Amino acid sequence: MIEIDKISKRYGQTTVIDAVSLAIPRGGVVGIVGPNGAGKSTLLSIMSRLTKTDAGRVSIDGLDVTKAPGRELARRLSVMRQENHVAARLTVQDLVAFGRFPHNRGRPTREDTEQVATAISFVGLEAMADRFLDQLSGGQRQRAFVAMTLAQDADYALFDEPLNNLDIHHAVSMMRLFRRMGDQPGKTVVIVLHDLNVAAAYADRIIVMQDGRMVGDGPPANVINRRLLSEVFRVEGDVIDIDGRRVVSVAR
Amino acid sequence: MPPDRARAIRRVTMIVTLLAVLSALAFMTVGVRGSWGFVLAHRGIRLAALVTVAYAIALSTVLFQTLTGNRILTPAVMGFDALFILLQTALVTTLGATATGALDPRLLFAAECLVMVGLSGLLFRLLFRGEGGNLPLVVLSGLLFGALFRSLSSFLQRIMDPNDFLVLQGRAFASFNVVDPTLIGVAALLALAATAIVLPRLSALDVLVLGRDRATGLGIDTTQLSATIFALVAVLVSASTTLVGPTTFFGLLVANLAYLMVPSARHADVLPVAIGLAVVTLVGGQMLLERVLGFGTALSIVIDFVGGVVFLFILFRTGRR
Numbered sequence: 001m002i003e004i005d006k007i008s009k010r011y012g013q014t015t016v017i018d019a020v021s022l023a024i025p026r027g028g029v030v031g032i033v034g035p036n037g038a039g040k041s042t043l044l045s046i047m048s049r050l051t052k053t054d055a056g057r058v059s060i061d062g063l064d065v066t067k068a069p070g071r072e073l074a075r076r077l078s079v080m081r082q083e084n085h086v087a088a089r090l091t092v093q094d095l096v097a098f099g100r101f102p103h104n105r106g107r108p109t110r111e112d113t114e115q116v117a118t119a120i121s122f123v124g125l126e127a128m129a130d131r132f133l134d135q136l137s138g139g140q141r142q143r144a145f146v147a148m149t150l151a152q153d154a155d156y157a158l159f160d161e162p163l164n165n166l167d168i169h170h171a172v173s174m175m176r177l178f179r180r181m182g183d184q185p186g187k188t189v190v191i192v193l194h195d196l197n198v199a200a201a202y203a204d205r206i207i208v209m210q211d212g213r214m215v216g217d218g219p220p221a222n223v224i225n226r227r228l229l230s231e232v233f234r235v236e237g238d239v240i241d242i243d244g245r246r247v248v249s250v251a252r
Numbered sequence: 253m254p255p256d257r258a259r260a261i262r263r264v265t266m267i268v269t270l271l272a273v274l275s276a277l278a279f280m281t282v283g284v285r286g287s288w289g290f291v292l293a294h295r296g297i298r299l300a301a302l303v304t305v306a307y308a309i310a311l312s313t314v315l316f317q318t319l320t321g322n323r324i325l326t327p328a329v330m331g332f333d334a335l336f337i338l339l340q341t342a343l344v345t346t347l348g349a350t351a352t353g354a355l356d357p358r359l360l361f362a363a364e365c366l367v368m369v370g371l372s373g374l375l376f377r378l379l380f381r382g383e384g385g386n387l388p389l390v391v392l393s394g395l396l397f398g399a400l401f402r403s404l405s406s407f408l409q410r411i412m413d414p415n416d417f418l419v420l421q422g423r424a425f426a427s428f429n430v431v432d433p434t435l436i437g438v439a440a441l442l443a444l445a446a447t448a449i450v451l452p453r454l455s456a457l458d459v460l461v462l463g464r465d466r467a468t469g470l471g472i473d474t475t476q477l478s479a480t481i482f483a484l485v486a487v488l489v490s491a492s493t494t495l496v497g498p499t500t501f502f503g504l505l506v507a508n509l510a511y512l513m514v515p516s517a518r519h520a521d522v523l524p525v526a527i528g529l530a531v532v533t534l535v536g537g538q539m540l541l542e543r544v545l546g547f548g549t550a551l552s553i554v555i556d557f558v559g560g561v562v563f564l565f566i567l568f569r570t571g572r573r
Contacts, residue, residue, distance in 0.1 A: 094517065106455025106456070
């Protein structure tokens with residue numbers, strides 16, 4: 001369980017996260033949505049100890065993220081952020097192998113090698129395994145980083161807008177991949193998403209952020225509605241039910 | 253790792269090692285006239301100094317670049333060696349020549365190293381605070397700080413007592429041609445100690461190449477690792493500067509050549525090649541200039557010229573991306 005207890009974050013005068021409390025139990029796919037600047041990425045970043053909070057605390061299975069040993073946390077929680085630039089020349093294989101670091105401290109066993117190969121084939125990059133990252137397209141590189149997260153095999157996997165740079169085909173296969181991850185026993189996937197339709201289609205639970213506060217939380221059917229569109233995203237539009245799934249259609 | 257890549261890495265490492273050994277042999281034996289015993293002893297001391305310097309600079313540059321996540325900045329470009337010279341100058345100015353002369357040079361060096369770790373840490377914090385840091389700004393301020401330290405040193409040298417100046421000259425104006433032999437042992441020992449500390453951290457450093465956030469995500473205590481490595485860099489820079497003085501673009505040159513030649517980002521693969529290249533450039537270059545070209549120019553000028561061109565090249569290439 002990820003427990004977030006009244007965390008706040010300010011940059012100068014601006015409050016980016018305002019006393020957010022939240023519990024994410026094990027299992028399933030959780031989507032975080034909200035307009036630009038709502039604090040989604042910051043929330044994810046604080047959950048994964050990459051940004052310090054000004055107040056409040058976050059714990060993963062009872063471990064305080066600011067105090068627990070890094071290695072312990074890395075086996076429980078993985079995170080993929082938006083930017084995917086690396087200064088060094090690494091191959092896909094090299095990159096994905098880093099995902100095993102929390103488990104092997106840089107001494108790969110046969111099992112690690114297998115896990116890396118499985119992760120690479122999961123994202124469909126087998127043919128590119130020995131290519132350097134700078135020889136890949138933006139979408140392929142994105143998938144390589146997702147493969148690294150897969151190889152890390154943590155109980156909680158956090159992704160910050162993982163669908164950037166992906167065409168619709170790869171976006172859908174990526175979301176299916178996350179769905180499969182979230183369906184495995186004991187595994188939880190938390191994704192910051194832009195596209196409400198994607199969130200509605202794949203998430204079990206949707207958390208809505210606005211101006212640093214949590215303004216909605218629940219299954220897609222309860223959260224995605226016309227009020228969400230007009231009050232949070234400030235667009236007019238309709239929410240339609242197709243085969244029991246919420247679909248958003250924004251007015252032109 | 254595919255076998256052909258592993259083989260390529262092995263081949264590069266072997267060639268560079270061989271070249272380094274050959275340069276050392278040539279340095280010791282080419283153009284010997286008169287008593288072999290005297291020449292070998294004389295050149296042996298210089299060789300030891302040059303190898304120590306090559307080792308310290310290559311190691312410190314690669315570590316520094318991993319730490320800062322870029323391939324343009326080096327401790328020398330950031331003005332760390334100029335800071336060390338300033339430190340020495342300030343010491344002689346304030347204490348006076350007699351006082352500094354009376355102290356054990358090794359003790360003095362140890363104290364200077366400590367101050368160096370503190371001061372460069374401060375400088376580093378100043379330049380790289382905030383998330384990631386703004387690279388062009390850091391490059392510019394590094395160059396500016398370097399110029400500032402150099403100007404301050406030369407200002408102090410102008411106004412100081414001529415006797416003090418003579419003492420300082422013996423201490424701080426070493427170069428590739430005139431190495432200071434008193435501290436070779438201490439410097440070599442420091443370089444070895446640094447290696448002993450770095451070795452168990454090599455795979456963690458490999459992860460740090462992914463950037464601070466990803467390394468944290470993979471369970472590395474980046475704050476602690478950075479602080480440790482940074483202190484080592486400061487000590488290594490002090491060691492090399494005390495032996496041969498400042499070397500602006502030397503580290504940049506060998507580190508980037510090593511990245512180019514080694515098809516791997518692992519420190520265990522890159523570091524030996526970088527160190528080997530540094531030995532080849534320094535020892536081989538010195539031998540060529542002294543024995544073959546007849547001392548036409550100082551090696552540091554040649555290295556800074558070539559290194560400067562490489563620096564500009566990398567800077568422009570990075571800027572375009």
